[in-house]
Amino acid sequence: MEDESLFKELDTFEELQSPFLLFPVLHRELESLNRLKRNREKSILVSNVLSGLHLGEERPGPEERLDLSGKRLGKSLDNPLADQLCSKLESSPMDSESRQQLLGLMLERRESVNLQMSRDGYLLALFELENPQISAVKINTGLYCQELYLLRLYEKLKEMALKFKQKIQDTRSEKDTVLMGKSTELQHGVTYIENCASILKTTPLKQNYELDLRPGKVGKKISVKQLSSGYDPFSRKLSHLPLADVTLNQMLEIMHLLERNNPLVGYHQSLRHEILARLAFADALLTKDSKKEKEGASQFSKALTTISQAMALVGYAPNRSVEIATIVRYGQIVYMIAKIYRLHQIPLPNAHQEVMNKAVRVLQKVAEDKNAKIIQQNLLTFMENN
Template sequence: MGYNSENLRELPDIQNPLLLFKNLKTDLDKLKSQIGNLKNIKLSSKLLHGISLKKGDLPDVRSLEYTGSRLSHNLKNTRATELSERLHKYPEDSKSRLKLVEMFLQEAESCSLPISRDAFLLAMQEVASPMISTQKINMALAAQTIYLEKLQKVLKDDLTETESKIKGDGNVDTILEKQLKRMQGTEDFIRKCIELLKTEPIPTDYELNLKKSKAGKSIPFGNLKSGFDPMLRRLVFLPLAGDNLKYIFEILHRLEGKNPLVGYHEAKMFDVLAQIQLIIASAGNEPEPKKNGFELFSKALKAICDAVKLVGNIPEKAIEKAAVYRYGHLCYTIHRTYKSNNIPVPKEHLKRVEKAVSLLEPIAEDPKNRKMQAKLAYVLDEN
């Protein structure tokens, strides 16, 4: 089932790319609610063993749904439709859904933009589950990159076409020029998001039961080292993972409140979200995203400040050194953001920069830390 240019224009992500993550989140919530609604249906004992596919009871191949039917009908792998039918019978069959996403990843190059979007959202549906794994996160990251790159290509093609029209006509068309400027901004937004969100996959296999962790009185060291830590390092690059990230941080704040690891990751999450908002603000020239961006930076600062308070004067452990570096890096990023937006740097922020320079001193033998310290020292010199 192909998609022509007219179909593409109906995609909300094409109509308004700056609302990309908002629109994706809306559709992800629809997928999650489909499963939730099915759970609320009182099934007979026969249905509990699987819903029989009858005529007129087939998955809808025209729209996005939990079965991945539209995706399966656009894949070459002959087993894809079987997986979709199985998901229709067993909606919570994660293995089948992941297998479907895996098939997509193998055929991604030939898949259309809408189909790539479906695959990404199905992968994110799995990431939103309380049973979270490195496999699910890796697949979602891969699908996210593929979708964003395909979206950028469509926007780039539209931009090139509009540029050609302007050059070809020879006359100054105000409407076309305004359209061109808007298109340049949206294409730039997607390009910067690709750069911001691209990261390496988690190299190890691990699974966490978040419900079990939430009910527990402590977190086993293995779960922290091989589960929460590496997963959070990647989850922060999935803007649609906000609900599960919130759930995870609730668990960690309760059970690992004295561990700087919590603030370290939470700060990065807010940092990434802040940068997305500021990219939107730059592309759309609107005040609300800029305001949101600075508010998110404030949350990031609070999180990393809380982490640094747990470190003490001399960082010793790897996570302590990492927290201090992130504190310095965030201070530098926020300073640059003030400057690029022609906003006077508050004295309070300069005090934070001074503190970062001081905290980095004991670990300045590391070239990375020394370089960051030098950047921050330069900030103080120019102010």
């Protein structure tokens, strides 16, 4: 019975049962919210039905589900203002301002926010980030909610791993393959979530800015202000929110169309692929899943391809900040591939030796840059020792 109780506790959320399914599970949950939105847009009748049966209904206990009103989160916050905001969202589910305020209330009391609350907040923040009217505030909210959720998930997994370990020790169940298997999976899950949090951690945006990516609002040219205060910093931070890929893809497509001769486009494409590669390898390191290794290698290949395309746009004597940043990023990707392949005992492609030599040469062009110098030295050391 006690074993059943332990396993039942894991049933609360699918990512507790299987931590390595974290991103697919959350992606599916996010799609459920988007489906509600699409259904509402299709028909007023369908919207009213959904509002009555799903958005406005208070379902008891564990059967209660997250919806566009955020009512479950609002109820947990136990705050009159949260109740008011949820009521607004119940009647106007696309009220972005009210949803942002609700998430702000949650973040204000983050110390007392539990796993379910942080999960709801994270999904609602991601839903907001799929709105083409994007802002620094929304991105920062997404980053804060992601960090909080991963922390709470890490803590819960650690708690459950200890419970399973203690159960095995107390009952001397070392031969119970089910208990042992789940205990090992949870321990690996703790490490995996910790690594994911480390990979995705970044600083928030400092400047408040907004972009409207709706059709007809983009224009035929990206201004210097839009690029420096919007597209560039927004893309950089959205790369650290792997589930916010819809908006990031849209921004990259716009930049590719209107700034095709700017190396910044390839820079951000490579950053996105790099982070996805590192997440895949973080999984493979613990699960030994060859498919995840191949996925990571594929993403690194794309990262190298896109930054190489950006390098082709850098002048012979680079002096602009974007050119220096592109060269440094090229060196970073080249070195990271070599380092992670060695960690996973994957043979480096023969061509990568020449790629490393090229990286050392181009980094010399911007040797006055501190980061370039460090990466160049790391590459030289790696080549000497391998």
